[in-house]
Amino acid sequence: MLLGDIVEMWHRDAAGVFLENWDMVGILKELKKKINVHWVAGNHDYHLLKLKNRAPHYRYPFEFKETLELVDGDTTYRFMHGYEFEYGSETRFIKPILEILCHVMSDSEGVQKDEMWAYLARKMSDLQYSIITERGEKGNLKITTGSIEDRPEVRLKNRIEGIERLAYAEAKEKQGQILVFGHTHHAFICHGERLVNTGSWVNEGDPYNTYVVLQGGKPRLFVYGGEEISERKSMG
């Protein structure tokens, strides 16, 4: 199960990023001969949802899903990337914007930001500036500003708790389900083991290179080539 943001389509030409990562695609295609490989799209590779297999005309090596449920005995594992928990009720408005960001094709002449990207990022930043307001602890109005250009660990730093709280509320709602998400780069399994974050393979998180094994209704979190993370996070 690949849980989204596998490739960065916001800052890169969509064809270029896959050419550059062709070895990864090859490895996944090989893996597909032995096991089922599922790919849930994230906010940075959102455009993949548009790639639908329509034989005999279009044949992609994977089906790309927005969410996916897999049943294992009495347990249903529900997979989603998790950007929905960042955007909350704004999710339906942000989706067309995610799609546009994937289309910017912004590595023209090998630079990270072309004019179109710079323009959109500025517009998006203005938009974020006006909508991200929240109440502080003591009822004080707190205005948090952020830019879509910030790297995830900067952009999400003060928001991870809120994202995790929304994800936990979602997980609690559905009995017999384990909700598995990513997006925040912050790996954990909650007390009661109803909510799991798989972490990331970008070397910014602590720990990173984490993965989750789901078997018999029980999630387990590991560092690749390292130990199992057996502590469980209190969600209040």
Ligand SMILES: [Mn+2]
């Ligand atoms: Mn994401």
